[in-house]
Amino acid sequence: MKINIAIDGPSAAGKSSVADRLAEKLCYVHLDTGSMYRAVAYLAQKHGFSLDDEEKIVAFLKETPMEVDPDGTIHVDGEALKEQLYGNEISLAASSVSALQGVREAMVEKQQEISAKKGYILDGRDIGTVVLKDAEVKIYLTASAEARAKRRTDQNLAKGLPGDYEKILQEIIRRDYQDTHRQHSPLRQAEDAVLVDSSDLTLDEVVEKILDLIKEKTEVL
Numbered sequence: 017m018k019i020n021i022a023i024d025g026p027s028a029a030g031k032s033s034v035a036d037r038l039a040e041k042l043c044y045v046h047l048d049t050g051s052m053y054r055a056v057a058y059l060a061q062k063h064g065f066s067l068d069d070e071e072k073i074v075a076f077l078k079e080t081p082m083e084v085d086p087d088g089t090i091h092v093d094g095e096a097l098k099e100q101l102y103g104n105e106i107s108l109a110a111s112s113v114s115a116l117q118g119v120r121e122a123m124v125e126k127q128q129e130i131s132a133k134k135g136y137i138l139d140g141r142d143i144g145t146v147v148l149k150d151a152e153v154k155i156y157l158t159a160s161a162e163a164r165a166k167r168r169t170d171q172n173l174a175k176g177l178p179g180d181y182e183k184i185l186q187e188i189i190r191r192d193y194q195d196t197h198r199q200h201s202p203l204r205q206a207e208d209a210v211l212v213d214s215s216d217l218t219l220d221e222v223v224e225k226i227l228d229l230i231k232e233k234t235e236v237l
């Protein structure tokens with residue numbers, strides 16, 4: 017029997033990489049909900065909407081269908097979005113538009129519709145608390161800001177992108193603050209989520225730990 021798995025946590029905690037690995041091992045689909053907020057930020061910038069203009073952004077989303085492929089490509093507004101969604105500027109813009117209640121409502125509805133069939137791993141900030149309150153397995157994946165900044169710096173350098181550790185650390189701290197202090201669905205650990213701190217764990221170790229939790233859960237289901 018397939019279940020749904022919720023993974024929440026701060027930015028750069030490794031949620032996406034962990035969710036990708038789990039999806040591969042379990043033959044599940046990974047839905048990266050952050051990429052949907054990134055797509056909204058991209059569209060707002062493309063059409064010149066101010067990032068706090070909830071009315072305009074929500075009206076636009078209402079008349080613009082959005083489809084997410086199992087490989088993560090987002091089809092919207094005549095474009096296929098993937099790599100375009102991962103720059104520093106778009107990360108901060110996504111954090112801003114994700115604070116808008118109307119944007120959240122539209123994205124949550126879409127995420128619930130996609131995952132209704134089960135067999136999904138959703139990663140984000142409000143999955144265990146709002147989107148999939150009834151997910152069979154909930155993980156809160158975190159790591160110290162320093163460990164996350166170090167990982168992001170290494171990843172960027174490996175991709176040939178700018179890798180200034182101090183700057184990346186400050187951005188992570190700023191996004192943590194925005195994501196945990198916003199009025200609507202701030203990032204927090206669901207009461208029934210299992211806390212996994214990946215500061216001193218490798219990706220493989222985190223994946224093994226979560227697979228054990230899934231096995232425990234599915235054996236009793």
Ligand code: DC
Nearest residue numbers: 027049050053110111114140141142
């Ligand atoms: O996971 P990410 O860094 O790609 O997410 C981009 C932004 O979207 C992040 O600042 C928080 C927001 N977000 C959210 O509010 N709710 C989600 N379920 C996923 C992401």
